[in-house]
Amino acid sequence: MKKIFGLVALSSIVLMALPAYAEQDIIGENSGNIEVNGTLGMDNTVEEAEIVEGTDQWINVTLPLKTIFYSTSPKAGATITSPDYTITNNSGRPVDIHFKGIAKDDPDPSAKADYMVELNGFGKANPKIIENGLATPPSSRVLIHTLGNNNKKLGKDDDLTEETDNTVTFGYVGEVTDAMDDDTITENYIMTLEFEAVSWPEDTP
Template sequence: MNKILRNTIVSGVVAILGVSTVGTTVVNATTISDGTNNADVTVNGTLGADNTDPVAPIPEGSDKWINVTLDTATIFYNTQTDKNIVSPTYNITNNSGRPVSFKVNSFKQNDSVPLSSISSLNANFTRKVTATDTSGSNVSTNLITGGSINSDFSSATSTQLANKNGMLSAKDTSGAYSNSATFNYNGTVTDKLTATINPKFTMNLLFTPSDWTK
């Protein structure tokens, strides 16, 4: 079995995912007039901003907020005795000070192995539910149907992860929501296979910011 690798993602699109999150910028405006020809501008720098701190001075919507850990080497399989495709369970954890949502962005084959024997293949995402979280989500996204790879994930459903403190927004004082999710694969083959095939794919996950102000 393939060894599971764990990577921490800090920004951009890496391996199977793409990402972004949010921050706060304060703007003060002053009008100068009546012959005044100069103005003082306060400049406050922050070097080494910590994106695990919800109030870090990182602009809203900046990819610099991203801090996600996930399994990036995954497998699915079946045996010659049945038609069901199964897989181990993998993990995604949001380490950021801000909540994020994610969904499948693309799924591409990396070789030319025929896929006609795959009736269906799905990626299943489950946000873990805490003791007080009654809105845990279960999302299944179709990757392959009838031997053809899905080429359009624009309508794929997102899964939201709370920030590292279990918060979905600045107004959420309960801290009751989960910052982690699990995922696996399932599906079926057309017939029980008598020979082993090993198709290889890359699944890209897109991470997007949640509105911290709501």
């Protein structure tokens, strides 16, 4: 089973349509038989898996456990950068990534740092996550990227969709906006991302 790592990764519940199955009419009889097939441990990496569309059971994502950003100078105007990090969708369905918010972890009231940091590398949005040294959670979640499924598809009909990577490489960019009193200040945050499985539409006649 693939491990699912998270900064703090939550997934949202969406309304979904139940799949259509064959039906039978019972007329003039007082009983009917229904075939029951149960699968325990259904593989959500398989496109054909009979998992209800849009549910969290489709989510299978690998992301970093820890990330960093840094500047090499405490002076105003110093560039903030980071290593590259990767998020991978292992699922048989595409996945939307939402930035939910960021919060300082065990803040140090004596630390005085004025700087700005924003996300970098996402395809739909790269929100500013820290401003004036303060975490800036959005009032609502922000869609920042859509990953193709593990076969780099957004839909089951290859003719209707372009290949879309199932990985995204991201990092952090920013700058020190006011010179720091100390040469080195370390601050820790917890960033929350939410994942939402993208439903594939019903077959069209």
